[in-house]
Amino acid sequence: MTATTLHEPSHREALWELEAAFERGDVVTLFGTCTVEYDGRAASSLGPGARLLVLKPDGSALVHTDEGRTPVNWQPPGSEHRAAVRDGRLRVRSVRTTPAETLDVRFSAVDHLAAYGVTGGRDVEVVGSEADLKERIVADPSLVEAGFEPLATERESEAGHIDVFGRDAEGRPVVVELKRRRVGPDAAGQLARYVNAIEREEPDGTEVRGVLVAPSVTDRARDLLAEEELEHVAVDPAASDDE
Amino acid sequence: MTATTLHEPSHREALWELEAAFERGDVVTLFGTCTVEYDGRAASSLGPGARLLVLKPDGSALVHTDEGRTPVNWQPPGSEHRAAVRDGRLRVRSVRTTPAETLDVRFSAVDHLAAYGVTGGRDVEVVGSEADLKERIVADPSLVEAGFEPLATERESEAGHIDVFGRDAEGRPVVVELKRRRVGPDAAGQLARYVNAIEREEPDGTEVRGVLVAPSVTDRARDLLAEEELEHVAVDPAASDDE
DNA sequence: GCCTTTATTTCGAGC
DNA sequence: GCTCGAAGTAAAGGC
Numbered sequence: 001m002t003a004t005t006l007h008e009p010s011h012r013e014a015l016w017e018l019e020a021a022f023e024r025g026d027v028v029t030l031f032g033t034c035t036v037e038y039d040g041r042a043a044s045s046l047g048p049g050a051r052l053l054v055l056k057p058d059g060s061a062l063v064h065t066d067e068g069r070t071p072v073n074w075q076p077p078g079s080e081h082r083a084a085v086r087d088g089r090l091r092v093r094s095v096r097t098t099p100a101e102t103l104d105v106r107f108s109a110v111d112h113l114a115a116y117g118v119t120g121g122r123d124v125e126v127v128g129s130e131a132d133l134k135e136r137i138v139a140d141p142s143l144v145e146a147g148f149e150p151l152a153t154e155r156e157s158e159a160g161h162i163d164v165f166g167r168d169a170e171g172r173p174v175v176v177e178l179k180r181r182r183v184g185p186d187a188a189g190q191l192a193r194y195v196n197a198i199e200r201e202e203p204d205g206t207e208v209r210g211v212l213v214a215p216s217v218t219d220r221a222r223d224l225l226a227e228e229e230l231e232h233v234a235v236d237p238a239a240s241d242d243e
Numbered sequence: 244m245t246a247t248t249l250h251e252p253s254h255r256e257a258l259w260e261l262e263a264a265f266e267r268g269d270v271v272t273l274f275g276t277c278t279v280e281y282d283g284r285a286a287s288s289l290g291p292g293a294r295l296l297v298l299k300p301d302g303s304a305l306v307h308t309d310e311g312r313t314p315v316n317w318q319p320p321g322s323e324h325r326a327a328v329r330d331g332r333l334r335v336r337s338v339r340t341t342p343a344e345t346l347d348v349r350f351s352a353v354d355h356l357a358a359y360g361v362t363g364g365r366d367v368e369v370v371g372s373e374a375d376l377k378e379r380i381v382a383d384p385s386l387v388e389a390g391f392e393p394l395a396t397e398r399e400s401e402a403g404h405i406d407v408f409g410r411d412a413e414g415r416p417v418v419v420e421l422k423r424r425r426v427g428p429d430a431a432g433q434l435a436r437y438v439n440a441i442e443r444e445e446p447d448g449t450e451v452r453g454v455l456v457a458p459s460v461t462d463r464a465r466d467l468l469a470e471e472e473l474e475h476v477a478v479d480p481a482a483s484d485d486e
Numbered sequence: 487g488c489c490t491t492t493a494t495t496t497c498g499a500g501c
Numbered sequence: 502g503c504t505c506g507a508a509g510t511a512a513a514g515g516c
Contacts, residue, residue, distance in 0.1 A: 003274060003354045007248060027295060027309050029272050031246060031359045041424070041509040042371030050361045052270060052297070058310045066270050066361040067301045069319045070496055073367065076312050076511075098487085101509075111246045112357055116274045118293045118309040124316065128285035130492065159428070159463070160490060161515085180493090181284075184505065185402070189432035190491090193467070218504060220402070224436070284494040313511055319496075341502090344494070373507065403505065404500090423507090427490065433506085461489060 005114040011090040014110045018055075018083040018092070021115035025057040030092070032110040036063050036073045040101025046073060053092065053105055055081050061094040061103055075103040130163075133178045133235070137164055137213065144176055144211055144233055145169075159197035160190075172209055173202060179214035180237060187212060188224040195230065249356040254333040257353045261298075261326040261335070264358035268300040273335070275353040279306050279316045283344025289316060296335065296348055298324050304337040304346055318346040373406075376421045376478070380407055380456065387419055387454055387476055388412075402440035403433075415452055416445060422457035423480060430455060431467040438473065 004026075006017055014030070021028045030053040036046035046063075051072070054062040061075035079096035090110055094103040134153060141148045147169025155165040164176035175198055177191040195210035202208060210230040215237045217225065225232055247269075249260055257273070264271045273296040279289035289306075294315070297305040302322035305314040322339035333350040377396060384391045390412025398408040407419035418441055420434040438453035445451060453473040458480045460468065468475055 003250065005248060005250060005355060005357075007246065025309075027307070029295070029357070031357065031361070036367075038509075042369050044367045044369040044509080046367045050359070052272070052359070052361065054295070054297075054307065056307075056309055056311075060310070060312045062307075062312065064270070064297065064299075064305075066268075066299055067303070067320065068299075068496085069303045069305065069314075069317055070508095070510090071312075074312055074509085076509090077310065099509090111359065112248060114248075114272070114274065114355055114357065116293070116295070116354065118274070118295065124279075124287045124289045126285050126287040126494075128494080156515090182503095185436060186429060186432070186506090189429070189436070193428060193432070220504080281494070287494080311512085313493095313495090317494080319494085342494090369509075371509075399500095424509095425488095429490095463489080 003114060003116050005112070007112055009110055009113055011085050011088060011107065011110060014090050014107075014113050015083050015085050017113055017115060018090075022055075022057075022081060022083070024115070024117065026115040027057065027118045028055040028116075029053070029112075029114045030055070030107075030110065031112040032090075032107045034105050034107045037104040037106075038073050038102070040096075041099055044073065048108060050111075055092070055094070059094070059096065061092075061105075063103075063105065073103060075101065079103070128180065128237075130178050130180050133180055133213070134163060136235075137176065137178065141166070143235060144174070144213060148174065150176075157194055157197035157201065159193040162194050162198075165198070168209060172207055173198060174209045174211055176211045176213055179212065181214070182216045182218065183212065183214045183221055184218045185220045185224050187214065188217070188221045188228065188230065191230055192224075192228045195228070245360055247358045250354075252353055252356055254328050254331060254350065254353060257333050257350075257356050258326050258328050260356055260358060261333075265298075265300075265324055265326070267358070267360065269358040270300065270361040271298040271356065271358045272296070273298070273350075273353065274355040275333075275350045277348050277350045280347040280349075281316050281345070283339075284342055287316065291351060293354075298335070298337070302337070302339065304335075304348075306346075306348065316346060316348075318344065322346070371423065371480070373421055373423045376423055376456070377406060379478075380419070380421065384409070386478055387417070387456060391417065393419075400437055400440035400444065402436040405437050405441075408441070411452065415450055416441060417452045417454055419454045419456055422455065424457065425459045425461065426455065426457045426464055427461050428463045428467050430457065431460070431464045431471065431473065434473055435467075435471045438471070 059079040062071040063073040075094040090107040150166040295307040304318040306316040318337040337346040393409040
């Protein structure tokens with residue numbers, strides 16, 4: 001892996017290295033004092049300050065301060081990075097279309113620039129997602145209730161994609177909505193929409209049950225579930241193989 | 244601003260510099276080959292690869308590959324960073340509680356380390372948010388409809404916070420929900436919940452109107468609005484002073 | 487491309 | 502601390 005670094009480069013030196021790094025498809029980090037202007041879906045302006053700029057070969061751009069997980073400004077993948085020196089100052093501009101968005105970073109001082117060939121090993125295996133919960137339900141339908149029989153995990157309805165569809169011990173259709181964590185009113189509304197859609201699809205008068213499978217629900221969600229005559233089944237969030 | 248950089252340091256040299264940087268409250272970037280283990284709300288495992296690790300003094304940790312705006316692994320602010328050398332390899336561990344989460348980055352090779360004093364200028368002024376839309380509505384209520392009179396922008400209901408509440412030309416109560424961009428069924432559901440809540444609060448039989456103010460709505464949202472007898476008013480998203 | 491939903495969402499406000 | 506909703510949400514999957 002090659003790493004090129006410049007310590008307190010001139011703006012013009014930084015520009016040369018930046019352009020070479022773009023050419024190579026490197027990931028670039030830039031530390032320095034800069035202002036940031038963004039215009040697109042919204043618009044924002046950020047006064048002078050010391051920041052970290054990360055530029056990726058896929059077009060992503062991140063402006064980080066010393067605080068927060070979220071960049072203070074950014075540009076999503078698919079943007080195009082361009083660098084220039086204007087009035088003796090390095091300027092990095094990242095532009096994308098649909099939607100039209102521009103990120104403009106103007107440096108008054110560049111403290112450090114590093115360019116790296118970063119490749120390989122992007123695949124993360126995340127465990128504990130909603131998909132995992134679905135697998136648990138299918139493997140052990142009694143987690144929903146005794147006698148529950150899953151019929152489809154990919155059923156489409158007029159209202160959208162239903163997590164698990166099946167029938168209870170008495171043969172009544174059951175719509176199951178899965179959430180891996182405590183849920184609010186939005187999830188109750190989502191389940192209600194699905195149940196209504198299935199009621200329209202089933203023969204007239206068929207009673208369709210709706211079950212929200214989640215670790216817990218908020219008070220407001222509980223009220224909404226009661227109002228819509230939907231049910232909540234508590235499941236332990238993690239607990240698959242580990243304890 | 245002081246910037247310390249190490250090029251291809253030994254694992255032990257990297258450790259010393261890391262600990263000094265933590266002490267100083269610097270932002271640190273580390274390039275190298277590493278594996279990443281995360282365990283907390285979910286769990287994940289990331290095999291060896293070249294990555295960029297960013298450590299912030301507020302406890303944030305970001306693991307970036309050469310793709311994507313979102314880090315492949317991370318730890319939110321409030322975590323605590325610790326570094327150590329085990330079996331001759333640098334290991335950075337970031338831990339937080341509530342919820343208990345651990346991020347473990349094990350390096351097989353450290354290519355570059357940089358530490359920076361990044362301070363000041365974190366405040367971004369974002370224009371074009373929902374709050375801006377609310378100001379526009381209050382300044383010109385006819386954007387909702389002729390004769391609309393806003394009475395409250397902070398009205399609380401049993402179902403939650405209502406963006407704008409007012410009365411139409413005939414004196415009927417109107418619940419206005421604002422969205423700065425095209426909306427789906429969730430927003431229609433949200434508005435329906437607010438309208439229902441106000442109908443319960445108003446004298447029996449009072450007809451309460453619900454108006455969704457947004458640039459546009461999806462087909463499904465349109466159906467849902469029609470079902471619930473709610474209305475949609477189109478507003479240009481940007482368009483305040485600029486054109 | 488649009489639509490829909492999930493996310494280790496993050497973040498902020500209010501209670 | 503929890504709840505709720507916004508976000509330039511991002512990212513994935515389906516059409």
